[in-house]
Amino acid sequence: MDDRMMRAVLFDRYGGPEVLYTGRVPRPVPKAGEALVRVRAFSINGGELAARSGRVRLLTGRTFPQRTGLDLTGEVVALGTGTTGVAVGDRVWGLVGRGTFGSAAEYVSVRAERLALVPDALDLVAAAALPVATTAVTALRDKAALRPGEHLLVRGAAGGVGNAAVQLGHAWGAQVTALARAANLDFVRALGADHAIDHKNVTPAELGSFDVVLDTVGSDLRTFRRLLKPGGRMVTIAFDMARPVASLGYIAASAVHGRNRVRAFSGNPERAHLDDLARQVTQGGLHPAVDKVFPLEETAQAHRALEAGGVRGKYVVEVG
Template identity: 60%
Template sequence: MNEMRAALYDRFGPPEVLYEGSLPAPSPAPGEVLVRVHAVSVNGGELHGRSGRMRLVTGRRFPLRVGIDFVGEVARAAEAAPLAAPGGSAPGPREGDRVWGLLGRRLGSAAEYVTVRPRQISPAPENLTAAEAVSLLAGGTTSLTALRDKARLRPGERLLVRGGSGGVGSVAVQIGTLLGARVTALAGPRNLDFVRGLGADEVIDYTTTRASDLDSYDVVMDTVGTELGSFRKLLSPGGRMVAIAPDADRLVSSVGYILGSAVHGTGRVRFFSGNPRHALLAELAGYARSGAVRPVVDSVRPLSDIAGAHRALEAGGVRGKHVVEIG
């Protein structure tokens, strides 16, 4: 195995800059695991990186790559100690194990193979296909971290989810319901019934509603990144806001606002960069196995149509995730 297929781009631009190319296959370093990738999803941050709006983060060392999450099979295992998991410890991954995980702060899972540390993966839920499982992965770990760990959402509190039909929002609605909150979600007109079916108590058309028209909330989860100040004003006394992405068109001022909120005024805006470990991945897998959280797949495309997957997400109105199969 010397070469592998991967999604690449040689310049910043529209989805059409993406193509299926070839790269040297990775060799795992000591302590790493080699995973044969079956499916990945397309995430919003990748669109900003590919377009060049995040070049301070992505850099310019072309070809650049896309993909942060993956479901696949262990092709080569590392000698590893047992891993921390809910309820105790779990054995390290072995060859042939079906796993899921995220690369953390690097990109490149849209390829035939990736290398990761054992703590970056866990057994994938066996009741879901690879496409179904990967549609839950980034949104599920982000929502658990945002709502339970950062915002400390409590039963009976009022939660507002911006982008309730998207890859993160569709899972956040389910996690909020699971945590006992009264969930209000914002979505486009064609997705109102869809988001209501995910468990939201109230779904509001964002195209006809301004932030100032909304009620107050104990927790606001923002998956959009724009108008953070307007939505922060909706927080009730003691309210918390979690923003999972800054405004890519106003990156410096947006990040500055989020950081400044920690010092000035009430209602701090919490922001975090997701980098989940084995225990959180294993916990999410448990929710998926039990049916407490269900996957939402908008479309499935082959790696050769990676540009089409990006184009579909940019078009808006997504329900869950656009998935790319690598097989």
């Protein structure tokens, strides 16, 4: 076997999960400031589905084959010139960076500042469910300034960011209302939700009012914004893919119109965020929620499962 090559998940055209396949590509060589990581596991995220399907082709272009995979856990096996902050042999987690894909492979070369040490108590496969949780930390603590005793509503509470938000809201002393599918209500209760509600069996007006709304869905932002109390804060990490221009326009307009603006952001964590994530895990406020683990060759099935909906936490792919 040529050790200059490696397995990676690729696609040669935009489309459904069936376009994904496991091929062989050159093993990367770390550049200055980069670390080469032997990937142990990665998770499936909504951004990868959008890229693979072609919904964001204006950003991803038409050059093929393309890669997939945003986050990762693994071991550092080599360092580029001048790389600091991690060492060969370190157990790390991280993300390849906004607008970049490629962690669905045996090896990936990553800027060292996008990697941090995984807490010793975490298995690397389970830990792959957590890098995206940096988004929940930033949304609730830094963007919304959630305080103990406040009422928090989480839309999409059983998903990758949503389940972390429920856990953190509970750990930080908020009263948490979780919206999820009926089949996932016991799951979000176990995470710490004070109220778990089937999103298909309630209208927003019946939910009451909230100090903080965290939206991971992207639709009906105007409706959920109306649920904010005076001084309330709404944070969204998504926009309506069916009406992207109108959705993004509303988010922008909310900054100058109405009593409460919608804070929107896209997570792009670096080492400080990942170190903070490790502290949340060590302090007991956060744990990985893994729905199912797939082998690398079944990455397409993992994409298909996430598109079908109903995930409890994260789908994780283990690289053999």
